[in-house]
Amino acid sequence: MFETIGIWIAALLTLCIFSFLYKDNPFYKFAEHLFIGVSAGYWACYYYHNVLQPNLFVPLFQEGRPIFIIPLVLGIMMLLHLVPKISWISRWPLAFIVGTYAGYYLITYLQTNALEQVTATLVPLVTFSSVVLFVGVTTGLVYFFFSKEHKGTFGGIAKFGIWFLMIAFGASFGYTVMARISLLIGRMTFLLKDWLHIIQ
Amino acid sequence: MRRQLPLAICFVMGVSMVVQFFIPHRVSQEFYRTILDWYRIVFAFSLVLGTGTLIKVHWAKISKKSKGWQYSIITIGGLVFMLAVGFITGIQEGTLFMKIFEYVEVPLEATMFSLLAFYIASAAYRAFRARTVEATLLLIAAVVLMLGRIPFGYYLWHKIPGIAEWILTNPNMAAKRGIVIGVGLGMISTALKIILGIERSYIGGGK
Numbered sequence: 066m067f068e069t070i071g072i073w074i075a076a077l078l079t080l081c082i083f084s085f086l087y088k089d090n091p092f093y094k095f096a097e098h099l100f101i102g103v104s105a106g107y108w109a110c111y112y113y114h115n116v117l118q119p120n121l122f123v124p125l126f127q128e129g130r131p132i133f134i135i136p137l138v139l140g141i142m143m144l145l146h147l148v149p150k151i152s153w154i155s156r157w158p159l160a161f162i163v164g165t166y167a168g169y170y171l172i173t174y175l176q177t178n179a180l181e182q183v184t185a186t187l188v189p190l191v192t193f194s195s196v197v198l199f200v201g202v203t204t205g206l207v208y209f210f211f212s213k214e215h216k217g218t219f220g221g222i223a224k225f226g227i228w229f230l231m232i233a234f235g236a237s238f239g240y241t242v243m244a245r246i247s248l249l250i251g252r253m254t255f256l257l258k259d260w261l262h263i264i265q
Numbered sequence: 266m267r268r269q270l271p272l273a274i275c276f277v278m279g280v281s282m283v284v285q286f287f288i289p290h291r292v293s294q295e296f297y298r299t300i301l302d303w304y305r306i307v308f309a310f311s312l313v314l315g316t317g318t319l320i321k322v323h324w325a326k327i328s329k330k331s332k333g334w335q336y337s338i339i340t341i342g343g344l345v346f347m348l349a350v351g352f353i354t355g356i357q358e359g360t361l362f363m364k365i366f367e368y369v370e371v372p373l374e375a376t377m378f379s380l381l382a383f384y385i386a387s388a389a390y391r392a393f394r395a396r397t398v399e400a401t402l403l404l405i406a407a408v409v410l411m412l413g414r415i416p417f418g419y420y421l422w423h424k425i426p427g428i429a430e431w432i433l434t435n436p437n438m439a440a441k442r443g444i445v446i447g448v449g450l451g452m453i454s455t456a457l458k459i460i461l462g463i464e465r466s467y468i469g470g471g472k
Contacts, residue, residue, distance in 0.1 A: 071368035078369060082376040086383060094336050100373040101319075102340040106347025107370055109316045114356045116309040120302055136303040140310030147317050155314075156271040156468045158307050163467050164275035165304045167456040168282025174456070178449020182442050194435050201439020202446070209447045226443070231399045233440030235406025236432055241385065242407070243414050248379035255372070 076260040079252055201229040272462045279460030320344065406432055 081096035121140075125133040139158040146155035186202045188195055207219065208226030215223045257263045282300070285293045323337035347365065354360040389407075394400060412418030413429020458464035 067364065071364060075368045075372040079372050079376045082373065082380065085380060094333070095339055096373060097377075098336040098339040099343045099369070100377065102343025102345075103347050103365065103370050103373070105316050105319050106344040106351065107366055108312060109344075109348060110351030110356055110362065112309040112312050114351070116305055121306045132299075133306075136306040139303070139307045140313075143307060143310045144314055144317065146314055147321065153267045156267070157274060158310070159467060160271035160274040161278055162304060162307055162311065163459060164278030165282055165300060167275070167459040168279035169301075171279070171283055171453055171456040171460070172286045174449045174452040178445050178452065182446050182449070186442060194431075197435045198439045198442070201436055202442045205440050205443025206446060209443065226440075227399060228402055229436055229440040229443070231402040232406040232432065232436040233444075235403035236410050236437040238389070238403070239407035239410030239414075242382070242389070243411055245379060245382040245385055248375050249382040252372070252376050252379050 072260055076256055079256060083252075200225075205229050268465075268468060271468050272465060276460055276462060279456070283460075316344070406437070 078096050078099070081092040084090055085093040121133055121137060124130045125137060139161055142154050143158040144155075146152045182202075186199060188199075190196050190199055204222050204226035206226070208215075208223040208230065210223075213219060254264075258265070278300070281296070285297050320341060323340050325331075326334045326337040327341075347362070350360075350365060351362045354362050356362050409425065409432060410429050412421065413426045418425040418429070455464060459467070
């Protein structure tokens with residue numbers, strides 16, 4: 066019984082969203098606003114049960130570890146952003162988050178995005194694929210070097226880099242199209258199979 | 266106090282996170298774990314702040330009877346209902362909370378993204394007009410990739426899936442690697458500017 070009601074609700078909401086293909090209308094707006102509200106509620110509950118409960122409330126109130134008062138106070142200070150007169154207090158926890166994030170990712174990005182990518186590119190050029198990789202990375206980087214005008218030989222190398230970038234964008238585009246078509250097939254299958262039982 | 270202290274906190278936390286990486290000691294590792302736990306907790310509060318701001322914005326629309334205020338009732342209603350259900354029943358598998366997620370959230374999200382399949386067709390028409398070398402390369406890469414991912418591509422020419430795979434793992438990878446290196450260097454310089462207090466837009470304007 067519950068499943069049948071659920072399928073009907075899901076089907077009607079699906080049709081509400083698809084109605085946008087005709088034009089913007091109240092059914093679409095209803096589904097859109099419901100989506101925002103339900104999503105916000107879902108993630109708020111998810112973070113409460115999976116982050117705040119096990120990492121803050123259990124250690125602080127059940128295990129009696131007073132050190133966890135610090136993140137609790139920082140969290141409450143963060144919420145003071147909603148009170149205009151003392152909203153400046155929320156800068157402290159914000160600075161804590163931004164500083165921690167910046168320090169953490171300074172090393173992480175240096176390792177993964179810079180050093181490891183360069184190491185993986187600088188290999189003996191013994192196969193056609195390794196030549197393509199090396200040429201693609203270097204010409205791509207030349208294109209992203211904007212401190213020198215893209216003219217002459219430098220401009221030619223940069224142009225070659227653009228070609229590699231275009232192939233990558235084309236590949237990403239093709240991938241995105243396939244992913245969206247898969248989702249569309251999934252919704253159509255749901256409507257025709259689970260809801261209307263037209264197909265088996 | 267209002268501007269200097271946040272900058273000092275940011276500097277101390279940033280430098281501490283960098284320094285601890287180079288000290289493989291038990292105390293340093295404990296510090297790292299504790300700070301990351303706190304980071305997660307404070308970040309979770311920032312999501313609560315986001316939810317509060319959402320309610321504030323929509324409440325203002327309702328009280329001012331702004332255009333489309335009726336829809337704001339739907340948003341706040343959905344949010345409050347989901348919160349109430351989540352706190353009363355919990356979020357385990359089989360609860361009402363997860364049923365709502367399954368029958369409301371998932372279909373809405375999937376349908377919203379599947380709508381793009383229609384609009385991407387018109388975007389493809391504009392992007393794929395092979396007027397230049399660049400547009401032609403984009404067109405060829407996209408078409409080969411799409412054909413290579415479906416059985417029809419194999420029936421057209423059995424080598425298409427292999428070519429698609431080669432494009433993905435070589436020229437595509439080369440360009441992505443260039444982008445990733447660029448993004449990495451950009452992130453490193455931005456992180457340094459934040460830690461040193463040169464980039465301070467996160468603390469906003471005012472006193």
